[in-house]
Amino acid sequence: MRQLFLIGLSVVLISGCVVAPSAAPVAVTIHDKYRLTATNEKDDFVEPAEAPSNGAALARGGHAGDKFTGTDRRDPKTSVATGDVEPYATVSALRSSLMSDRDMLGLGISEAPDSERVSAEQHNVTVPAVIYAISKESDHDFHLIVGDPQCNNGDCLINVEVSGLPSADSVYSATLKVVRDKFLAYFNGTDPGTSGYDKSDPPIPVTVTGSLFFDVDHKAGVVGPAGLRPTSAWEIHPLTDIVFEP
Numbered sequence: 001m002r003q004l005f006l007i008g009l010s011v012v013l014i015s016g017c018v019v020a021p022s023a024a025p026v027a028v029t030i031h032d033k034y035r036l037t038a039t040n041e042k043d044d045f046v047e048p049a050e051a052p053s054n055g056a057a058l059a060r061g062g063h064a065g066d067k068f069t070g071t072d073r074r075d076p077k078t079s080v081a082t083g084d085v086e087p088y089a090t091v092s093a094l095r096s097s098l099m100s101d102r103d104m105l106g107l108g109i110s111e112a113p114d115s116e117r118v119s120a121e122q123h124n125v126t127v128p129a130v131i132y133a134i135s136k137e138s139d140h141d142f143h144l145i146v147g148d149p150q151c152n153n154g155d156c157l158i159n160v161e162v163s164g165l166p167s168a169d170s171v172y173s174a175t176l177k178v179v180r181d182k183f184l185a186y187f188n189g190t191d192p193g194t195s196g197y198d199k200s201d202p203p204i205p206v207t208v209t210g211s212l213f214f215d216v217d218h219k220a221g222v223v224g225p226a227g228l229r230p231t232s233a234w235e236i237h238p239l240t241d242i243v244f245e246p
Helices: 091-097 101-105 173-186
Strands: 004-007 008-012 027-030 034-038 085-089 126-134 141-146 158-160 198-214 233-243
Touching: 027 233, 091 158, 126 158, 126 233, 141 198, 158 173, 158 198, 173 233
Parallel strands: 085 126, 158 233
Antiparallel strands: 004 008, 004 027, 027 034, 034 198, 126 141, 126 198, 141 158, 198 233
């Protein structure tokens, strides 16, 4: 399978041939189907200072950093909810089943590392979707902005996260490593979204499975690139499985 990796302004073929530099946006074609175009678009918030950068100079096609380095609600972000897996037909259906952001914020959920899931978060869900955009965050989570096909507003989008890994002695370490390895393998072992969100054209079909999580750090409408921001702070975080092109 022939693939293109664009590094800086040069197009580099895996076969080793180098063609002339181009001013076109940096892009990667994967599986001969999906064109990932790199952007410098980021979430509309600043990551906490305690989460070190994953390396802004990481070349396209590289990989660095798997351990979760954040602190806010670290424990639920790197653990799995207790509930059974509940299937949803669409992202819109999942979104409409959730408590409102206002009610969730009214619960006073702490940002402390050991802040436990509240009862509304003790659910595991699975839903078919498409990936519109991907970013690797400074805490080593991958943000996947997924939604229903032809979604044209933030109500049919949700952020799902391939979590950075907890310590090796965590009972969840193996589960989260399997899904992270599976995710990276689809992108040939490289990190998508290292300079900002990579946008996929066409969007990549997936089925995502994981635990519900309410992000008290970031209000609705700040996660994702412009035009692809969910209108809720609800997430699926962490993912416990992802099936590409189901």
